Amino acid sequence: MSATRLLVLGVVRMFGRAHGYQVRRELLSWSADKWANVQPGSIYHALKKMTAEDLLEKIDVEPGDGGPDRVAYRLSPAGEQEFQVLLSKGLSDPGASNAELCAAISLMPALPRRNVISLLRQNLIHFEAEERRSQLGLEDETWNKPPHVSELFRLWGGIARASREWLTGLITRLEAGEYVMADDPGSAFGSPAPE
Structure with missing residues (x-):
């Protein structure tokens, strides 16, 4: 699964129809370039690949203003299915x-x-389970590990x-x-925009 793939599908779905610059601008407003490493090139690549x-x-x-043409996209039925699968898996x-x-x-508001x-x-x-597994690793005295290795179990347990x-x-x-979720009254984000 790719975060970029899910995000691009989600933003196109959210707007109903969107062009690459619109998708890019929306994802930058979410700071997705920082937490998902979504870069402009990866957005345009994802749009072309998924098309x-x-x-x-x-x-x-x-026609673009002195630049490339602006292409608007929308999800196909297969794209809607892919979005639902990727979102559920994520x-x-x-x-x-x-x-x-x-x-x-x-993108969770897109689901009930x-x-x-x-x-x-x-x-x-x-x-x-991960938290419990880390605790058991700390308590395990049968494994002959160097004492400082126990810090790894503390780290993993803390993260879990x-x-x-x-x-x-x-x-x-x-x-x-x-x-506001997809099945709530007045939901806008969770439903595909009207065409």
């Missing part, structure tokens, strides 16, 4: 990179509240604990009705 894969459709070409897969998880969190909570609970199980605490808080906030 070739029939995930995006070119719907309009406007929220639930413990193997997702930090950038992929961040991309999924930034109960779906997001369920997906996040799957990820929560992983962090709970912080992730578990944050995820538990996010689930609690979602259960309390925080954030």
